């Protein structure tokens with residue numbers, strides 16, 4: 001971290017802290033996510049490496065841009081340097097509107113829809129499911145670029161996924177029911193985000209998990225405020241259809257007349273970079289050093305431009321692909337799981353309603369250790 005000055009702490013995740021930093025070499029501001037590797041279990045470590053793998057593979061204006069990853073020896077942390085989103089995340093923007101008694105202007109919401117769909121399409125076209133789309137994981141830069149971030153639990157899936165994951169407010173009916181799911185589950189979650197931008201409340205709210213489950217699987221929510229157009233209500237309705245097959249995919253929505261008449265869809269950036277291979281978790285942090293992707297800044301340490309980030313990324317990817325496969329595979333358990341275990345987390349709900357914002361990650365009837373982690377202090381409180 002010697003190459004950076006820490007300017008402020010932006011927030012804390014379950015195992016990571018995100019800082020606003022100044023890179024001394026180019027005097028630019030970045031976001032640095034410091035992941036406390038030493039205190040994590042194997043699965044969470046692999047999740048952190050997944051995020052790096054995906055972010056370093058995808059160059060897209062609507063996916064948080066990766067800059068560099070390294071190990072900070074003094075703190076035994078993995079440091080991920082990313083583009084800094086100066087306007088914060090959508091949940092922060094929702095909370096600001098709530099506080100001020102104001103609303104998102106409708107054109108801003110359409111712009112967020114289009115940009116989020118483009119980012120999601122970039123993931124889905126590589127068979128990556130995000131699996132935790134929520135307002136807190138969508139960021140806005142100073143140039144008003146809307147970017148998907150936090151790809152911690154994202155997964156490459158050729159077919160259907162099984163592991164129950166996501167955040168309760170945004171989880172699709174099929175995830176709640178522990179059914180196999182696909183990219184349409186991300187579409188549902190994005191529908192929940194768009195609803196939240198309009199109503200400044202989650203689409204599905206309740207006082208406990210049981211009631212939330214019941215509302216989600218029925219797809220029942222109250223109308224968005226009447227200040228918004230029927231087109232906006234219709235696009236949300238199409239994304240919040242209970243049956244996944246009835247939900248359109250990213251391309252369909254982006255091409256729909258409903259969207260086109262509300263916003264001009266610009267041409268897609270030509271991006272076809274390959275996905276870098278899974279970064280296999282070695283036994284020691286030291287051994288991880290040689291496996292991490294290289295930096296992708298636009299300027300080098302002498303403050304000279306080093307070609308496009310894209311060409312650097314492509315070289316990097318080629319370099320990594322030359323190495324033998326390190327395919328790690330943590331296959332999701334197909335073990336069946338009835339809705340009843342959802343009840344098991346009710347006591348925690350009573351302790352702290354922020355549990356609704358916490359991941360549903362791999363709830364399992366037989367293991368308390370797989371219940372959501374204890375809630376941390378969050379800057380939101382809906383229930």
Ligand code: ATP
Nearest residue numbers: 010011012013014016018031082083084085089150
């Ligand atoms: P968890 O990872 O456990 O779900 P989280 O999403 O709150 O929790 P992080 O993704 O680590 O945790 O983010 C922590 C804080 O840092 C959040 O407030 C988030 O808005 C902010 N943040 C994360 N990435 C960036 C970024 N690239 N630019 C600006 N702020 C960011």
